[in-house]
Amino acid sequence: MPRGRGETAVISCTNALATGQPMMMGGQQSALNQLVSFLLGVSAAAVLIFFFSSAGGGWSTTTDLSSWANGTVAATAKETNLTSTAAHVEEKANLTNSQAAAAEAAKEEEEKELEKLLAAVADEHKNIIMTSVNEAWAAPGSLLDLFLEGFRAGEGIARFVDHLLIVALDDGAFRRCRDVHPHCYRLAVAGRNFTDEKVFMSEDYLDLVWSKVKLQQRILELGYNFLFTDVDILWFRDPFEQMSMAAHMVTSSDFFVGGAYNPANFPNTGFLYVRSSRRAVGVMEAWRAARASYPGRHEQQVLNEIKRELVERRGVRIQFLDTAHVAGFCSNTRDFATLYTMHANCCVGLGAKLHDLRNLLEEWRAYRRMPDEQRRQGPVRWKIKGNLRRFFVFLFELWLAATLVLVLLCVLANTGGSPEMPAAAEVCNCSQIGIASSRISEEVTGTSDLAELLPKVATDDRTVIITSVNEAFARPNSLLVLFCESFAAGEKIAHLLDHVLVVAVDPAAFHHCRAVHPHCYHLKVDTTNLSSANNFMSEAYVELVWTKLSLQQRVLELGYNFLFTDVDILWFRDPFRHIGVYADMTTSCDVFNGDGDDLSNWPNTGFYYVKSTNRTVEMLRRWRAARARYPPNHEQNIFNYIKHELAAGLGVRVRFLDTAVFGGFCQLFRNDMARACTMHANCCVGLGNKLHDLRSALDQWANYTSPAPPEGRKKKSGGGGGDRRAGWSVPANGHYYHHLTSFLLGALLPTVLLFFLASDRVSERLPTISSLGNGTLVIGGRATAREGGDLTGVDGSAPAPAEKEKFPGLAELLPEVAMEDKTVIITSVNDAWAAPGSLLDLFRDSFHNGDGIAHLLDHVLVVAVDAGGFRRCKAVHPHCYLLDVVVVSSGAGDAANLSSANRFMSRGYLELVWAKLSLQQRVLELGYSFLFTDVDVMWLRDPFRHITLYADVTISSDHFHGDAGDVAGNSPNTGFYHVRPTNRTVEMLRRWRAARSRFPPASHDQNVFDGIKRELAGGELRVRIAFLDTAVFAGFCEYRPDAGRVCTVHANCCVGLENKVLDLKNVLADWKNYTAGLTSPEKKGANKFRWTFPAKCKASLKRH
Incomplete structure (x- = not known):
């Protein structure tokens, strides 16, 4: 049904809506346009105030502005x-x-x-x-x-x-x-x-x-x-x-x-x-x-x-x-x-x-x-044609602005004695989280309300970005505004601002936060005044940085990962591309020595990511308890003191971020603008100094990212000679007058009038803006395909009646196998592959002989597709699951046999690889990440170090073209891939399975995925796919493993069980030689180690 807003008789809708500019590309701002922007600002603020004030129902207006329609x-x-x-x-x-x-x-x-x-x-x-x-x-x-x-x-x-x-x-x-x-x-x-x-x-x-x-x-x-x-x-x-x-x-x-x-x-x-x-x-x-x-x-x-x-x-x-x-x-x-x-x-x-x-x-x-x-x-x-129309547009906007301001004033003037209007305290419970109180001195709740807010802020993988502010940091034109601006100026990271929780440590900061951001939380601190711009290492400063740890521990206990970022950090690119799933904690550095795993790096706890596990909850508890041992230090110094005992005693895996990517003023000139994700105003004392230099850094970023020819960008960046890295220069002041400035000045006018009148005589009766709430509701909890009694699957179609029982016992088994972060490693076997001396034994041996990865075997779920495979699995491995796969043959109608060593692309082989997708979809629906690995993949190092939080799917390659994000160019290999549990990935698995009917009957899952990968990445799902380098995740198709970095070796491009077994045994023998000291340091250092050529597998391809 048509619905519009506004009831004034006009000849054309655009008379009231357009600014009168003809079809054009940009243009210079005129004084008239500045004036119009100012008036529109007045109008916008007046409209919003009137909307919010009317929401409570206290004022009896004849027609609510929000009811304007198309009549x-x-x-x-x-x-x-x-x-x-x-x-x-x-x-x-x-x-x-x-x-x-x-x-x-x-x-x-x-x-x-x-x-x-x-x-x-x-x-x-x-x-x-x-x-x-x-x-x-x-x-x-x-x-x-x-x-x-x-x-x-x-x-x-x-x-x-x-x-x-x-x-x-x-x-x-x-x-x-x-x-x-x-x-x-x-x-x-x-x-x-x-x-x-x-x-x-x-x-x-x-x-x-x-x-x-x-x-x-x-x-x-x-x-x-x-x-x-x-x-x-x-x-x-x-x-x-x-x-x-x-x-x-x-x-x-x-x-x-x-x-x-x-x-x-x-x-x-x-x-x-x-x-x-x-x-x-x-x-x-x-x-x-x-x-x-x-x-x-x-x-x-x-x-x-x-x-x-x-x-x-x-x-x-x-x-x-x-x-x-x-x-x-x-x-x-x-x-x-x-x-x-x-x-x-x-x-x-x-x-x-x-x-x-x-x-x-x-x-x-x-x-x-x-x-x-x-x-x-x-x-x-x-x-919009005609100068006269533009003139009337201007007059209309002038009239509209004046009218709305007058309406606002009249309403305020007539509400003082209204007996029908409830008092402000009756309108809302101002102590609730995320609701801005009209009197900022009132108490606001602590962490007890955090559980209600986190699901609204978190990403679909239960990650929250957290920053903290006091009144000085949050006031207009201070650090919080600059922080938010950087998301808008960054490269495709504006959406991340929807998942930022701003923790205010005083009521005034909470009040300022609600003016610029939808997700604000007031953390009450009783010990001292945290409102002012406290100097580095002052008593208030130390109290502020320790306060955040208590909140962060609670976030972890509630099952959410967090990325804490100081508010004096500018964001330019997505940092999750550089944060791996391997580490328990990933932190920025004041000084980086080149090795991300070296504990001798100097951490900077102004930017760090922690995933939610029992280990990390205990880490936060010990970190806070250590404060008594090192008075009166702040949390960063104490973490630096105890990082070795955390790693040795708790087994905490800490990874340090390169200052070339996660920069700061401590190592400013090491930061590469072409790769920069963040810039931190560390090694900088004083709020005024931070603001000045961060504003300059943001201006330089805007200059760097502005449309310009490559040669122009190089000149701007200051790179000289053969080194074309874009660097940071000395900040320069520059202020430009935009329409936005005029708009905000206009918006300020009715706002000032409102507060003047409110403080004069109607302060106790002004309805609050509490109806705004906390903004975004993102899918909290585990990503499931069906929630709350939905009739449909993810695609909207009715589910099969027995689908929930399709994998009996799986929901009970997964908690026993999963890691603390709810990740399960999955492989599948039949009787032939599980037989003694066959692929399953080689697969398990690789974990024991690998570089510190034997513990990962405890988190492997072996899915057997026949009774023989299940019996053999139970004899050698603690976590086995029997998946019934029924294949009706095209002849007599009897079930085909999946127990034998099915040849590549045989009917039994195809049903086996497609059966795994159904089970994997269910694993995601139950809220678990999975890393699927074919049983003919040898594990040599921990692959989770190379899997980032950014990607929805991280997959190995048959052929890798150098760019992990090149969806069109890289050839996927679905024998090794990691998937995070979100609604997007559940739908991806469903579409992947459904796409089988669009391809020839002899197509296996890998061919179909390669055929639809671009529509998955480029369609409405926007699946983020990252491809793994074959130098690290090697395979026989492109056999060029770097012995110093290799994580896995896959017997792909190989036909026949016996050929796989023989060549994979050679892989394990070569690895033992490399790690047992039989390879000279010179060969290791020069990367001259040579692997035995997979002759059997290469020959098998020629015969098929």
Whole structure:
């Protein structure tokens, strides 16, 4: 249903929304534009304050600003208070028995028609795209024609029309729909006439918008997902690319304040996607039931009121789409390069919508005709013709800003004596975590509330980024603002800011934090005043750094990994690419000696990652206890003192990060800008000095990353001669005046007025902004394919009835095998491979002969695919699991034998490799990471040192082309790969298995993965795949292992069990010679060690 915001009669929507610039690439800022930005800032702040103040229900306003929709004229307060519920009850009471029977028969017929239509319209994933029209919108040349034309003009989206269901609200609309589209459904609402353009917020209008919610619920109950789109939306690109599989509900936004899962965003239900599940059906029921609690409001307003309840009580994951991509006239997003859809919201009248949407479609066609080079030069915007219109735009913005400020002042002035408005203390519990108190001196809870906040901040692998601030660090234009800016300026790391938890150690810092960031936590410290800019090693400073350890220990105890970062660190690139799963703790350095495993490095605990295990919880406890032994040192010095005893006594694995990548002012000129991930203002005393130099560093980064020819970048970086590394130079001051400055100055005006008035006479009655909450709800806990009673699998399809029992006993076995970080090593065997002297014995021997990896054998789960393999496994290994694999032969129908040494690509071999994927998917669903290794892989060193937290999948290669991130170029080998448990990877396994039917019957899992790897990495899943170097993870296909670095050797490119066994025995013999002192130090140092050539395996390929 169209919905807009604003009820002023205007000729064109864009009159009120555009700045009047023609289609252009950038441009100089004028004084007029600065003034407009200032006024818009005034308007924005006033609107937001008014929204928040109205949320509590304390002020009796006739029309709530958030209720603006797409009607033709505004309804009166009397009209908006009407409800259709009583009318419906009265109508039902008057029905006779015969009428009721007729109505029931008609309902059954309508149900059958709906089911038939849905089956015809749905795509392979059971997705339905739906819109609704009445006769006015469906008329020739009206919105429906324009809507369908948009699909034909878009980029590769014409196919979506085949999956579009048009819901007609009257007979005229239904007839017109059947003339232009094959899939039409007539939705009858008793006693209502929806033929004409409905008056906004009238009783008929409300019935119209609520009727669609009932229909949508029924679609979900029938097992279909739906994407509802208002008919006044133009589609330009595939919007599914912007939707997360992790979300239960995805909605567009009228106003997007940041954070895809942040309930502070304002939903627009004119573009809404919901996955079918029990939870989703319950959501629709609760949504419709809430209508009675909010009489006179349409469905979008009611959803905005209950969205937090849905998130917090029902565990619903609601994704809000960024208005930069799924845009509307409210948000005024005008860059075609990022645009997926455009909604004519904030637009009054059918004629105005048609006028501006047609203009927009013509501009889109002009954009499509542009040369690629011209598109790349800058943002391409659509034009608004005429200088006079620009003048009126300016006047309108001026009027709007003044009006909103006056409204704000009037509301504030009239609330002082309102008996209906509850006191501030009654509006919210200001001690709750994440809720900003209007009086910052009030007590805020400690770690007892941390468990509620962490699931909302954590990534889907339960990792939280933590920083801490006091009032001095958090105040405007101080370190916290600079810290947040670096994420936006960095290379594709802005999304990581959604997972940052800012720990405030005083109430004022908490207050400042809530102004700039959605995830804030107040940690109360009773011992001293931590608010000021405390000098290095002062009593307050030492107390501050020790306080964070107590919180971090609690984070680990709650099962979350954390990456702590000082707030005086700028982030430029994703640091998780450099943090391996091997180490318990990964820390930055003040001084780095070149070896990441050498404990003689000097740690800097301003940046360190710790994974959650019993070992690391004990490490934090001992670290804190050591404070008494080394008074009055701060935590970094004490960690440096006890690091050796932690490694020796607890077995803590500590890895140190290279200062060339994780830089700091201590070793500034060692840092390489071309590789830099972070820059720390260490070796720097004084808040003013930190701010000055960090601002200069951020300016240098912006200069380095600005579009420039390579030669220009080299000159800017200061690299000379043959060394072209980009380095840091002496900071230089430079301040530029942007629209943002004007905007913020404008926003400051009503804010100052608000606080002035609030402190004068209405401070006790101002509603708080507590409804903003803590923002993002990321999937907490273990990643599962089905949560909370979902009807569907990850793909939205109904699960098989017995799927949960498909792997009996697996859930009980995994905790016995898994490491502390819930990682399981998995291999599979049949009777032939498990026989004495065969592959299983060689596999186990390699752990005992490897370099300190015998303990990893305790975490290996051997999956046997036949009874003989299971019996032999139980004789030699503690953790065995029998997986039944039934292969029906093409002949007599008897089960094929998997016990023999199945040859490569035989039917038995294929079923074996495909069977493992089903089990692996279940392991992920149970919340465990796994490293699958073929049993013909010899382990020589710990491979976890080379597996980073960044990748979803880390996989070995048959052929490696030098770049671990080159998805297209590298050839994967699925005999060795690590997968982290997230919803994304569960869906990846499902799609991988489902893709088998798209390939020839003789295709094994590796061929299929190679065929779909680009769609997994580049499609909506965005799976991060890292390929392992064959010099370290070697195989017979590309046999070039570096003896000084090699971790594993795989008998790939080899046919026949006997050939594998012989050549792998040679590998183990060579390794024993290398490690037993039989190889001279000269050969080791010069990397001249030669491995025995795998002659048997190479010859086997020639015969096949």
